[in-house]
Amino acid sequence: MRQIILDTETTGLEPREGHRIVEVGGVELFNRKLTGRHLHLYLNPDRDSDPEALAIHGLTTEFLAGHPRFKDVVDQVLDFVQGAEVIIHNASFDTRFLDAELQKVGKGPFSQYCDSITDSLLVAREMHPGKRNSLDALCERYGISNSHRTLHGALLDSELLADVWLAMTRGQDALLMDFDESDSQGGDGSDLSLGKFDPSVLKVLRASEADQAEHEKYMDVLEKQNKKPPMWREMLNPAAE
Template sequence: MRQIVLDTETTGLDPDDGHRLVEIAGVEIANRQLTGNHLHLYVNPGRDSDPEALAVHGLTTEFLAQYPPVEQVIDEIIAFVKGAEVIIHNAPFDTKFLDAEFTRFGYAPFSSFCGKITDSLVYARELHPGKRNNLDALCDRYGISNEHRVLHGALLDSELLADVWLAMTRGQESLLMSFDRHDDNQKDQSGLARFDASRLPILYATEQDQAAHRAYLDKLAESNKAPALWDSLEGKA
């Protein structure tokens, strides 16, 4: 499935309070490679940004006045994301705005045009529980330079997130590739490698390994004043 890493900027925090999109951008990934294909649109929201939002993205009302309203670019957005897995950091925020803009002008919700929506923030929290997982923290964790990121911008943020996403998910790729070193590997119709578990090597414990395991269980039983669960399951207690 095509992947689109997407980001938006808005006039405020909630479309239910009348806030609107001011910028949307996305970059395309195919076969875990950035293709260079991207979408970047400024839109005229027809209103001022809240001071807090303006401090984040720096897109003034005067600057945005030269761009079309969002209803004139919705078809362009649909064409770019249609059928793709769309990856968004804190997806509920962006999709709520996009759905609101789409339905306001008689379209089906934005999410209905996507193959699926993946929240990279949820993925990062599962991978790094208890740690900061905003975009700046993830860039630092994965060694991705964001020194040029003074203000938030949808295109820059989507490019950084794409690099972060590829880094966060690289372990999955490496695991599959480690099982897939021969020319006789088959691929399915999607072009992805088909995993053949029958080709995994079987490694047996040596006598030294077994002796060390036995000593560990005996020590555990002595410490707990009861047989180790392993021995109980094996019927050796």
């Protein structure tokens, strides 16, 4: 399975206001392992960055003036993602800009050139409801050092996101990918991998008191929004007959 972890930096927040991509960075995973293959491009946007964006990425107009424009490297970008699942944190932001850049050079939307697009921010929100799920917050949660990250950079952020993604989805390794080939078939050639799986090898993580308190706070929010106890609380505390 080939996956590309991708990130962009831009001159501002909205392509409809003429903002452009100034940096593209990506790293390749194959069967959940980093291959060492990566993409890193600085781009000349033919405009200044907004002060807020410049404070984030630090890429000045003078620095970017000496680099190619998106139209000059579009094939390089599309070749890198061709046929892969592309994983982006807050994917709607990056794909909006990629679609706008592709439209300028007469090409279809970005989703046409890759197998699928996965938003790691949405995945993180499902896994950690009610918590901060920025890249920095996820690095802290999963014990991934980002101390060298003073400015945002597309390649650095994609490398960090790759580590976060592998940590966030690590359970898939034990459930789906760690069977020995010798164990996957019986003597008659039948598939026995699921039948031979021993769930006792899975690591059990107990919720801490802090985790339980956060859960109760989230249940309180749901109860207030829906004006009735969540199903989870009803199951634990059935009404007396």
